[in-house]
Amino acid sequence: MTPTGASYTTTIENNTGDFNYGSLKMNSPYAKLTADGYFFNEVDGELSTSTIKLNAIVDLSDNSTINVNIVTHLKSQRIVYLVTSKGMSFADANKQAQKELMTAFALQDYATKDASQYSIIAGDDAAGALIAISSYVLSDRSEAEIVEFLSKLTNEFSSTGTFTDSTKEQLKKTKNYLNGKLEDINQNIVNRYKELGYNVSVKDLAYYFDWDNDGIAGNEIDGNSTVELSQSQITVPMEGGDYTITVKSDKQYYFEAPSTTTDGDSFESITPGGSVNEDTYFSSLYENGYVIKNMEYSKEIEGNTIKVHVAPAQFKAQKSVSFPLFNARGKQVAEITITQDGNPNMKSDRVNLGNDGANAVSYAFSCFRDAMAKVYQLEGNYSLQTNHTPFRADDSGISNAWQMFYKSLNLMSTIKRVDANALGYYQEYLNTYFALAYYAMTAYWGGVPYITEFGVDVAQNIARTSEQELLTQLAVSLKEAMPSLDEKKNESLSNVNDALFVSKDVARVVLAYVYMNQKNYSEAQSLLEKVVNNGYYSLENTTLSKYANNSECILGLAVQTRSGESVHPCLDYKDVILSLAECYYYNNNTSKAKQEIDEYCSKKSLNIDKTDIIKAIATLRYKTQTPFFLSFIRRNNLGGSFLGLADAQLYQLLWPLPSSDLNYNPQLTQNPGY
Known part of the structure; x- marks a missing residue:
């Protein structure tokens, strides 16, 4: 992993990114490739106004065709570290760095194929994984911030094979921002290559993000915008009661989703479905002695079962309350409504205003x-x-x-x-x-x-x-x-x-x-x-x-x-x-x-x-x-x-x-x- 001093330069030949060094005589099969130039930002759909450098460290004896991309760049310093500090062979270091990096993005299922063979236009799972990691880096950032963040990721990963806790939290925020952008990113790539005369396809990018934070991307998605429930309307007598609802899916659903959608990468994650309750504004709607009583209920979800407990009514008029059900991405897929009969025996004398x-x-x-x-x-x-x-x-x-x-x-x-x-x-x-x-x-x-x-x-x-x-x-x-x-x-x-x-x-x-x-x-x-x-x-x-x-x-x-x-x-x-x-x-x-x-x-x-x-x-x-x-x-x-x-x-x-x-x-x- 020590530079030999030999250096070769070539230029990118076309819009698919091809380059060719011809026939080279090298004393070692290991080479560091650096691609330097402008780039297309698939998140905002625009060409860059400044340049960026991406690296790849590869074994040329195994490959005559090499791709340089975000993934090869992020793992390059980690390979050097494992070889020089841990005494590993290049092959083992490359394999470990690849597995660690893809695992850090919950994409370990796609770690067997070497990143130097990933192509954004291949239309396969590796392309989806590459676009996902690239989007994490680009996100809602200026070009200067992109370079800075890329350097931060590379340096952290090089010695530990993972990212710091603060960076992981930042990546979660980034994921929430990208949540609302995936369809646009997909279309931006298709449109860009169409302008260049190429027809490319991109897989559903939602499957390449870990929305439920279980460490595996895509396993929480069922591809549906709604989910079927055994019942979505619960009618409760004034005495209250216990109720069970079955979620007809093998995926996990949530009252508060682990991921959501935000308008910017710097924003804190916002739990979907939250709203200001008007009751808190009218702390004294009624005269002294009359307290606003809402329907009292509790809910829990375990696997595909929702359990709801409703307490006896402490109000006179019938009331209804609804709560949403979210998938892991924070998309509302169902709404459950509880309607409880009021208690006619509640006090009904004239109630003056507070x-x-x-x-x-x-x-x-x-x-x-x-x-x-x-x-x-x-x-x-x-x-x-x-x-x-x-x-x-x-x-x-x-x-x-x-x-x-x-x-x-x-x-x-x-x-x-x-x-x-x-x-x-x-x-x-x-x-x-x-x-x-x-x-x-x-x-x-x-x-x-x-x-x-x-x-x-x-x-x-x-x-x-x-x-x-x-x-x-x-x-x-x-x-x-x-x-x-x-x-x-x-x-x-x-x-x-x-x-x-x-x-x-x-x-x-x-x-x-x-x-x-x-x-x-x-x-x-x-x-x-x-x-x-x-x-x-x-x-x-x-x-x-x-x-x-x-x-x-x-x-x-x-x-x-x-x-x-x-x-x-x-x-x-x-x-x-x-x-x-x-x-x-x-x-x-x-x-x-x-x-x-x-x-x-x-x-x-x-x-x-x-x-x-x-x-x-x-x-x-x-x-x-x-x-x-x-x-x-x-x-x-x-x-x-x-x-x-x-x-x-x-x-x-x-x-x-x-x-x-x-x-x-x-x-x-x-x-x-x-």
Whole structure:
């Protein structure tokens, strides 16, 4: 292993890397070959901008054809060490170095073929192993870092036949980075050689990495993207129980995979499937004395058997929880869902909000209040115009109202989700607010994206639900919510708990409006009559259209201003009376309709033409600025005869969707005319 001093130089002849020294007279069969030049980085698919040197120490008497590559380079100094320090023959040293190096990368199954015969374009197992080791070196590194890391590996391996613990950990991180790159690496090699005029194939590179860290590459892979389970849905009674699931595979699967995918080689490994539990954010969703109880369960996996133990339920509403199953690469291959019945005997008295809950609900309702106040302001300004200038899609008021609605819905969705995983107490109250928000949006925009479960960027991929389909969904939701609501006068201004615990009348009014827009005036009339007959609300002897916390306010949310407390309208008794008159008219009870109109005019000191009942209702709505005026105009086809819109202007009864959201969400379509 001492250089003789003889040196020969040649050049690479073609794109397959061929070189030829011709006939050489040598005193020894052992030679050190050094390849020096630019290289193709199969990880990023780019040619290098700087050069690299790779070595191979070989016995030329055994081979007339030699390949120089990453593997020959990494073991070259180890061969020298074993011969010079351990007195081994070249053949034994070469064989041992080859076995040690391939074992260090869990590729010992491919150690019998000498690395000097490995070819990246051979399409065999040796090629797969070579590409894997090369990728470990290249990874997510600059060219200077590649040279440095290669030197580090070579030096460590030369004297010990393995790598240090810190380097092994680094290689695990590298493996996690390469996990998401293997298909690209494969294609990069195929494409590169295709550009050079050669057709090469590359085996599935996943089989040349040790994902489960058992020291053998590829033995953990079954080639499937999913795995079959004896059951993936477990239904558990409130008493709990023990359950067994069989994984129908001879490979090992994991709750937390030994390997995963990272975005960079320097990142720490991240266990897949981890997420922030919202319950930890709402440490005091409920008032003192009420603790959020989640489903308690444990799980273990041994071989192809999963055992699950579920404790007795400590919550009232049914709950579900899911956990993933991963293969060794960290790819989710299955999901197991546990659904447990709640305990109906859990305490069900009124549960007020705790500090975190009160803050969250207050913020959600403030966004909802601002959205409602903005659409009423926009509606009033438009209705009072003589020329009725259409809104623009980039109008800041339109955009602000739209964004506030969805912001409030998103916030309420989060509160609902946390509550559903605990006592499940606030669901129907929040569902009523949900329905009111979406009804309001249909009144002004028609069909809108109907989102009940918000998540990261979910809104950018949701198309509009048609107005009629959305109304049908809202009717179902409101009918389901109503039995859980209280029969009382709704008090929404005194504190956040009163605002949350809406009365049955709130749901009745919203459901009646839904029915009216579906032309189901019979059902709407019954609901509105119930609200009137309850006697909780009455018309005020005033002509003022400004809202106040009085007997006309069914649902109002307060805001503090410099001049004091101001009420923002949500639902209003004036609208109930005029809506009831409309129902009487369409249900062929003209006398009742006129009676409601007469009482309304008397209370408001108004004298109007009552010849045409529907136009009389329109006049009263116009003069007292009741909510959802444009929705009334639209369903009664009064855009032309009452508002004076030409046929070409009738599209203005629906507003434009904000242009910013159209740009953000390719699934959205604009309303006609804008």
